[in-house]
Every structure is written in structure tokens, then in C-alpha cells.
Amino acid sequence: MSGINKVILVGHLGKDPEVRHLDGGVSVASFPLATSETFNKEGRKIEQTEWHNIVMWRGLADVAAKYLQKGKLVYIEGKLRTRSFEDKGGVKKYTTEIVAENFTILGRKSDFDTNDAQRQPAKAEVAADAGYNRLTDADDLPF
Numbered sequence: 001m002s003g004i005n006k007v008i009l010v011g012h013l014g015k016d017p018e019v020r021h022l023d024g025g026v027s028v029a030s031f032p033l034a035t036s037e038t039f040n041k042e043g044r045k046i047e048q049t050e051w052h053n054i055v056m057w058r059g060l061a062d063v064a065a066k067y068l069q070k071g072k073l074v075y076i077e078g079k080l081r082t083r084s085f086e087d088k089g090g091v092k093k094y095t096t097e098i099v100a101e102n103f104t105i106l107g108r109k110s111d112f113d114t115n116d117a118q119r120q121p122a123k124a125e126v127a128a129d130a131g132y133n134r135l136t137d138a139d140d141l142p143f
Contacts, residue, residue, distance in 0.1 A: 005079045007098050009052060010106070011035035013072050017056070019065040029061035030054065031068070033076065033098075053097040054078075060100060067105060075104040 014032035021027055036049045054076060056064045068074065078100040087093050 007076075007078050007080055009033060009035055009076045009078075009098065011052070011074070011076075013068055013070050013074065014051065015070045017061075017064045017068050019061060027058055027061040027065075029056040029064045030097075031064075033074070053095065054100055055081075055097045056100045056103075060102070064100075064103070068103075073106040075106055076100050077102050 011033045014034050017029040017031045019027060019029045031054055033052045033054050034049050035052065036047055038045055038047045040046070076098065078098045080096060081099050082094055082096045084092055084094050
């Protein structure tokens with residue numbers, strides 16, 4: 001039996017996605033995502049925040065660059081990947097990232113209202129599959 005590598009996160013973007021275009025026109029977007037949980041310790045509420053490095057490839061990266069911004073609440077599904085690289089001093093380093101397979105922008109309709117004529121979707125579900133890209137217009141949602 002093969003293993004399962006699945007990550008599900010709901011959190012806020014720590015900064016706008018940084019998009020790079022590699023050889024062959026392949027897009028890659030990366031950004032930090034903060035997830036927080038609150039627990040009770042000796043009668044006091046404690047909030048613990050974890051930071052995750054998110055990476056999105058190809059069409060998913062392009063959609064992220066267009067619709068995601070610092071502070072947005074997003075649901076992400078993906079896989080854990082650990083890679084190694086050498087720093088400027090030649091020391092081998094390791095980093096663990098979440099390679100996103102799809103994401104959904106979450107929030108209230110008012111989170112997407114803009115003052116200008118440009119309209120934003122109220123909810124977006126995007127998958128890494130090249131043939132799948134569904135955006136739901138704000139007027140089609142019940143809230």
C-alpha cells in the first residue's frame with residue numbers, strides 16, 4: 001500500500017503572492033500562510049500561530065497572482081514537500097513547503113466589494129488541473 005501525503009489548511013496570507021516565470025513560461029507563486037489556533041491554558045486563552053510556506057505552479061500560480069492578496073482568508077489543499085538547496089556560503093539547507101493542488105478563497109461578500117468598477121469574485125475554487133478553473137460570481141452566492 002502506498003502512503004498518503006495530504007495537507008489541508010485554512011489561514012490568512014502573510015503577504016501578496018510572489019510570482020516568478022521560469023524557463024519555458026512556467027509560473028510559480030509562493031507566499032506565507034498563517035494558521036492560528038486558540039487554546040485554554042490555566043484559565044487563559046492562548047493563541048498560537050504557525051507559518052507555512054505555500055507554493056503554487058502553472059495555472060494555479062497565475063490565478064493566485066490575480067486574486068490572492070495579503071490578509072485574504074483561503075482554504076488550501078496540497079502536499080508536503082521537503083527540498084534542499086545550498087545557501088550563499090555553500091551550506092546545504094532544507095525547507096519544507098506545501099505544494100498547493102487547489103484553493104478556495106473564503107470570506108464574506110463585503111470582503112470582495114471594491115470602490116472602483118472592477119468586480120472581484122466572492123468565492124473562487126481553483127484546482128491545479130489545467131482543465132479545471134471555476135470562479136463563482138458574487139451575485140450567484142446566497143450571502
